[in-house]
Amino acid sequence: MSEGAPATAVDELLRLDGIDVRLSGREILRDVRFAIRPGEFTGLIGPNGAGKTTILRVILGLQAPSSGTVILAGEPRGKSRRSRAGSLVGYVPQKLAIEPDMPLRVRDVVGLGIDGNRLGIPFPSRARRELVAGTLRAVGADGYADARVGELSGGEQQRVLIAHALISQPKLLLLDEPLANLDIRSAQGIVAVLAKLAREHQIAVLISAHDMNPLAPVMDRIVYVAAGRAAVGSADEVLRTDVLSTLYGQHVDVLHVHGRVVIVAGEDGVDPASLGPVTRQPDAVFGGGAA
């Protein structure tokens, strides 16, 4: 599967191939490869600092990889492709510098999603208003359209940001740790919204998280990132002790507790070298595209 096939299968939205990222002499990512198809819900899982945000930034063109290729909708990414990718890919970043005194209402933020990258002032038109209202409805945020964005709760802000990314009708939605600071109910709400979008509008979702459990019911595939490397596949293929131990370079146990997955560090003293290099594992798990 991984060798011989030409650059991209026709229906792949995104393909990362052999991505390395080195910053200030440190290796952040090594040989990361996976592909995403339209409408697929993919979880980008891994501990903090593993490189999830870096992967997202590489996809967005904000971080140039030291080697490897990014192919978006069949076109390899070069510098000039950035604005094109900008409407194909919607981005919901982890941190937003929302100051309480920003003169932005929810509908302003969402409106910026339409054309915030253009000069001048938007002409208030009925079509624009309805587009904003419709998008807010789709994410369940229409109740507070006129509230200041700085006054919202965490969950409300996430919905607004999703609406912002959604309104330019992307094919792929990238979310960086949207559930990190949310209580359980809000997190479930967000996951439900995203799952609905993926299902009903065929929008692919790539969502990074350090806890995969809220996503488990809706995830089609997992890209598990640890120590700069990635294991790709379905939950059953990836969330296994042998796979993750190789990835982490030390022994970890993957435990299933009442339908949830917990990963714990195993005993010390296991020589990482004895677990073998990543590439010895079946390609379907490490680095291949479609399973």
Add this chain to the structure above:
Amino acid sequence: MFSGFMMNTWIAATIVAIIAGMVGFFAVLRGSTFAAHAIPNGAFAGAAGASLLGISTLTGLAVFSVAGALGIGALGRRTRHDVATALALVLMLGLGALFVSVSSQYAQETYSLLFGEVFGISPDELLPIAGLAVLSVAAIVVVFRPLMLSSAMPEVAEARGVSTQRIEITFLLIMALATSMTVPVVGALLMFSLMIGPAAAARSFTSRPGLAIALSVAFGLVTVWTGIAISYETNWPLGFFVGVLGAVFYLVGRAWAGARRTRTVRAGRVPAAVTA
């Protein structure tokens, strides 16, 4: 250069540099840069008001400095980034402009209150300045240990029964005293440079408190002495030397600290990733 009236100048400037250096050390340690900007603004308004009312400038300075210090103390730490406080500071300067403008000598007065006038120190002003200095030093000596503790480790200080709130007010009052005597010499706009520049530079060279205070005072003395000497010949304003030399000392200190960090990294004592 060392004749009669110049002696007043040398003495006054020396006293001011010593106090500014000592108080500045703690100000930098505590991060009280906001107060170091704010209190002189109020002082300017007070001095201008005093001259308008015909009372001694020093009194006006002292009263408004203390009032400003207490005000900052009452508002607490959150004052730093408030539009309200920014506007209040500017309003103080505006008030000062008003007072100065409706009194008679307003051009010269504006200049000397904002940029300093060291040659105008008369003998009868020397005594109050010396008095304020003694008071400031006494206050610092008395609260030295709790001040150090609450500046370096506020939570630990609280746990050991030191009221950080009271220490903060005390320190602000000490700063107010220091401001009252520094502003006539170097001006309200340059007080920050004399108080913070040498002290920040000293911290780049050493972290031992005693040495840092000594260095801070030394840099301050070099600054004002150089300024007075050159000023005597050229008549250039002392504020110019305070501002420029303060910045020079600070930048030299930063360069030194940066070079020392690189040397430590090269020697392998500190992992490269740690140095920001």
Add this chain to the structure above:
Amino acid sequence: MSSVGHLFSYIAAPGLLSSGPVRIAALVGAVVAITSGTVGVFTVTRGQSFAGHSLADVATTGGSGAFLIGLNQFWGFLVFGVGAAAFLEIIGVQRRRGRDVATGVVLGAALGVAALFLYLGSVTTSTTGASFTVLFGSIFVIAPSTVPVLVASGVIAVIVVVVLSRVLLLSSLSPDIAAARGVPVRLVGATYLMALAVSVSLAAVAIGAVLSTALLIGPAATALRVARGPERAMATSAVIGVIATWLGIILAYDSYYWPPRGHGWPVSFFIVAFVAVFYLLTYLRRPSRRGRAQAAAGPSSPRGPRGPKGPAEQAGPGERACSAAS
């Protein structure tokens, strides 16, 4: 109509509207207020008040230098202001707060140099009063020949900011989103800093370099507390600035008749005072606005805990301007 005229003649001393300097002051003052108000909205929300304040201090040096070599002060403010903005941009100070000690000390050097320039200037030209006009403004003594330049600069700065408003907001919201959508974030920020430099220079002409921050952040912060939506905030800020400026001019003109006779109180004091008063007035309205917003939200959305995550200032919107004004 006559009651308005009556009211006007009550608060305004005779001859106000026919006085040449007053007319110029009103025109330039309005341009300054509109420019500072509009640009200031972004300064406050981007947390770059310290940049405005730094530019103002460097502008002081520029104005003093211009005075020294006999140029109109505005050019000094402008050249040094733009230069400082370029410098800030190069050393990468578009992020939120400058370091207090570093900027304070370096600005101290700028002020020291200003002191020198003012001294040398007063000696070589033997004019007094330059200190006062550079530091506290000269709106009543603007030469008619400079009016076109002032107005043009203001208009250009306002147009630039209005045209950039959306991309500025998007980059302030998230530089990453903006960059991913093809916005040249750094260029936009740098252009905005230039507009800021022009604003500061204009405000320095009107109310002095040392007080210029008041016109930059005061009306903007006030508008942010009462207006919703970026366009409304900019417009409100400009209007508040103009009202404060015109009221200040009226009272300053009146003050010629107040003690001490024939001298007049400085315009800049009045303008700053009105700016402060308007800001304080917004505190009276605050509780009702919050209540209205909550009622408007209705039962349809389950509201979680209020306030954003992170270092939230519960003091409410509109109050975050970083670092002291002076």
